[in-house]
Structure formats: structure tokens, C-alpha cells
Amino acid sequence: MDGLAAVAAEDQPFPLQVPGGLLGGLMGGLANAAISGLAQQLEKTAAESRNVSQLAAARVENSQRIKQRLGQVSVGLPLSQSVSSQNINGRVSKTVSLLLPLYNAARVPVAQAQVTQVEGQAQSICRIAVRMPEGDTVVLDDDADLGRPGGSRHSGDIIDAEFRDLK
Numbered sequence: 001m002d003g004l005a006a007v008a009a010e011d012q013p014f015p016l017q018v019p020g021g022l023l024g025g026l027m028g029g030l031a032n033a034a035i036s037g038l039a040q041q042l043e044k045t046a047a048e049s050r051n052v053s054q055l056a057a058a059r060v061e062n063s064q065r066i067k068q069r070l071g072q073v074s075v076g077l078p079l080s081q082s083v084s085s086q087n088i089n090g091r092v093s094k095t096v097s098l099l100l101p102l103y104n105a106a107r108v109p110v111a112q113a114q115v116t117q118v119e120g121q122a123q124s125i126c127r128i129a130v131r132m133p134e135g136d137t138v139v140l141d142d143d144a145d146l147g148r149p150g151g152s153r154h155s156g157d158i159i160d161a162e163f164r165d166l167k
Contacts, residue, residue, distance in 0.1 A: 045083045048083055048094070048096055049078065049081050049083060049096060049098065052096045052098060052115060052117045052126070053075075053077075053078055053081075053098055053100065053115075055117075055126060056075065056098065056100060056113060056115040056126070056128055057074075057075035057100070059126075059128060059140055060073065060075055060100075060102065060113055060128060060130065060140065061073060061074065061075060063140055065138055065140070066102075066130060066138065066140075069132060069138065070102065070104065070110055070111060070132075071104060071105065072104075072105055073102045073103060073104060073110065073111070074102070074103050074107075075100050075101070075102060075103075075113065076100060076101040076102070076103055076109075077100075077101075078098045078099060078100055079099045079100065079101060079112070080097075080098070080099045081096070081097065081098050081099075082095075082096070082097045082098075083095070083096050083097075091120070091121055092120075092121065093118060093119065093120040093121075094118070094119045095116065095117070095118050095119075096115075096116070096117045096119075097114075097115065097116050097117075098113075098114075098115040098116075099112060099113070099114055099115075100112065100113040100115060101113075102130065110133055111130055111131055111132055111133060112130070112131045113128055113129070113130045113131075114128070114129045114130075114131065115127070115128050127139065128140040
């Protein structure tokens with residue numbers, strides 16, 4: 001029985017030994033392509049997080065409501081981050097979520113900003129909710145906190161219409 005167990009163990013795929021020759025070259029090429037693709041995807045994800053972090057930092061640091069409540073603040077590096085995408089019936093949307101610390105002039109943490117950016121085919125929405133030291137939350141909308149009139153990028157409802165000639 002010990003001899004049969006030893007023969008059976010030899011047939012198991014672990015530990016994996018890559019043979020030389022054509023098969024080894026093929027497996028090495030596939031592994032290299034997979035690792036290269038993963039590295040490119042990770043770099044793309046890091047760039048997306050960096051862009052959203054920079055956008056959020058500019059909006060928080062220039063917000064009049066935040067300045068009135070906390071004084072001049074600076075935004076630190078993300079405490080946590082998440083990037084996800086989904087494809088439903090060909091419609092792709094991507095969500096980037098960040099948790100950013102806010103520091104006062106003495107570099108003491110005074111608040112946290114929860115940032116969520118959702119990008120779809122038709123629009124991109126960035127929501128920033130700043131959790132204040134008192135426990136309340138200040139939500140920064142897209143344009144009102146930057147001094148632009150209107151309080152929103154969109155001036156009205158978006159209407160999708162289709163024209164059909166019925167004869």
C-alpha cells in the first residue's frame with residue numbers, strides 16, 4: 001500500500017515543475033503575460049485613486065464651508081481605498097472610494113473625508129462627505145463649494161428621447 005501511495009503522490013500536480021522545451025516556454029510565456037497584465041491593471045487602478053484623491057483634496061481645501069468650520073486644512077494620504085468596476089449589459093461603471101484624513105495647520109488630524117466617485121458612460125459624480133469633530137457631516141456638492149452659481153454641474157433634467165416615424 002505504501003508503494004501505491006507513493007506512486008499516486010507522484011501524479012499530483014503539486015509541487016508544480018515546469019518542464020523544459022516547447023511546453024515550458026509556452027507556460028512561461030503565459031505566466032509572464034498574466035503577470036504583466038496584472039501589473040498594468042494595478043498601475044491603472046493606482047492612477048485612478050491618485051486622480052480622485054487630488055480632485056477631492058482640491059475641493060476640500062478650497063471649500064468655504066470647511067474653512068469656516070475648521071480653518072485652513074490639508075488633506076493627507078488615503079487611509080483606505082477601493083476601486084471597483086462593473087459591466088452590466090455593456091454599460092460600464094467604475095467606483096472609486098477613499099477615506100482621507102484632514103489636518104489643521106499644526107498637522108493634527110481634525111476630520112475625515114469619505115470620497116466616492118462613480119463614473120458611467122453618461123456622467124461622473126463625485127460625492128465628498130466630511131465627518132466633523134462634533135460628529136456631524138458636511139457634504140460637498142460639485143459646484144456650490146467652489147463658488148460657482150447653480151450648485152450643480154447640470155442645469156436641469158437629462159431627457160433621453162427617441163424619434164420614430166410611424167407611417
